[in-house]
Amino acid sequence: MILGIESSCDESALALFDPEKGLVGEWIHSQISQHAEYGGIVPDIAVRQHLNQFFPLLDEMRKYNDINGTISEIAVTCGPGLIGSLGVGLSIAKTLGEIWRVPVVGVNHLRGHAYSPFMALGSHALPWTTILPHLGLLVSGGNTLLFEICTDRKINIIGRTMDDAVGEALDKGAKLLGFPYPGAAALEKCATDGNPKAFSFPRAFQSKGAHDFSFSGLKTSLLYQLQKMSQEEIVQCRQDLCSSYQEAAVDQLTKKCMRFLSQKDYKSFGLSGGVANNDVLRDRLKQTCVNQKVRFLAAEKKYTGDNAAMIAYVAHHDRNGLWSNHEGGLNFNPSLSLDEVPCTDRLI
The missing domain is CATH 3.30.420.40 (ATPase, nucleotide binding domain)
Structure with a gap:
């Protein structure tokens, strides 16, 4: 053992x-x-x-x-x-x-x-021919990485965050909205009944050739939005604020993955890291893989952290x-x- x-x-x-x-x-x-x-x-x-x-x-x-x-x-x-x-x-x-x-x-x-998305495939020899090449997204409080595992099992990094990791941005956004640390899960729960289009928050690096991510502008945009509002307005709009903020983060991640899945013949896609616990992100990426006819693998929630x-x-x-x-x-x-x-x- x-x-x-x-x-x-x-x-x-x-x-x-x-x-x-x-x-x-x-x-x-x-x-x-x-x-x-x-x-x-x-x-x-x-x-x-x-x-x-x-x-x-x-x-x-x-x-x-x-x-x-x-x-x-x-x-x-x-x-x-x-x-x-x-x-x-x-x-x-x-x-x-x-x-x-x-x-x-x-x-x-x-x-x-x-490798954590592969754990659900069992402990024996992995079916490399059916899962490689593999596109992976690792999202956590410290990392936002888009990478590929090639047929020779070499890992290449395709894109990474240029500032805050997405998990950090979600936790900091949650703190601005009054949730205790760590607040990403509370933000997601509050967002469930909110309108994701109620507020407009930025999506960075959306040009066709951009590989990397950025979330510091998203966090700053939320701060500026809250500064324009009274405490009463913030309380009344908290669900919409959470939903719109989460949507901006998920949208940036999903669109980048969608672009690379369409550019290369990947056999599988894997989602890992603490932010992989987010059901909106999991569902959006799963649907993206269905549309692209790529096998979707995600780390079990107990293994995302x-x-x-x-x-x-x-x-x-x-x-x-x-x-x-x-x-x-x-x-x-x-x-x-x-x-x-x-x-x-x-x-x-």
């Missing part, structure tokens, strides 16, 4: 993955309540929480499973993420590797997200994207890119 360890930001997570049976178990501690009063992630608090929670999680895992002699490899997130958080996970992985005498490999957190299951899963299926711990030399890289792979002499 592969033990996955995830600690890139504010989730402490473990997972056991059996290549034959699939996911055996997972254990996770979320820090949302510890960071909520600050309106965002506080790195020092995140590190302390990781240090406090990982050992109880390990105890829970050992009570649930007889892991003696069954773990053959430890896969740990080595980037990108918060420096201190990554360091905690890596230190634990190396220590366990020494104790259990099993190899430790580093996993690119973003590649975990990129940071989790160790995807780390263990991608360690099994993406061997050329792993970093070796040869002679204990594995280190973390807080700015690791989705398309970055180890040098040839560091491949597993």
Whole structure:
């Protein structure tokens, strides 16, 4: 079995993955309540929480499973993420590797997200010929990436946000509208009964040749709109404001994906990352894929956020994207890119 360890930001997570049976178990501690009063992630608090929670999680895992002699490899997130958080996970992985005498490999957190839509296809060999080439959209609080996985499994980044990630824009928009952190889910719920055309918010980079995304202008536009309104008007129009704001974000993402799906013969499309929880985005992209006759894959909602299951899963299926711990030399890289792979002499 592969033990996955995830600690890139504010989730402490473990997972056991059996290549034959699939996911055996997972254990996770979320820090949302510890960071909520600050309106965002506080790195020092995140590190302390990781240090406090990982050992109880390990105890829970050992009570649930007889892991003696069954773990053959430890896969740990080595980037990108918060420096201190990554360091905690890596230190634990190396220590366990020494104790259990099993190899430790580093996993690119973003590649975990990129592969998470494939998890529903099962644990055995993936049907590469039916899903590649693949167009993927990774949307979260820290990333907005449009990428492709080619038939040789190489990942190419097609477009990325030039400023705020879409998840950050949704959370900040929610905060402006009076919702507590993290507010994207509350904004989506409020938007359900609103009119998405009630307010006009900008969609950036809509020209035919534009590959990238931008959401800072959307957030600023909402701020200016709210400054024109009284508090009473904001309360009365909150549903319409939420719906229109969400529509602008979803529309920018969907139109960009639609354009690239029509330009190349992709066999599948995958949606991943925390914002993949948004039902409006999921439904819109699913319909886009139906129209383009492309297979739609989306990460299960329980795997859209940071989790160790995807780390263990991608360690099994993406061997050329792993970093070796040869002679204990594995280190973390807080700015690791989705398309970055180890040098040839560091491949597993």
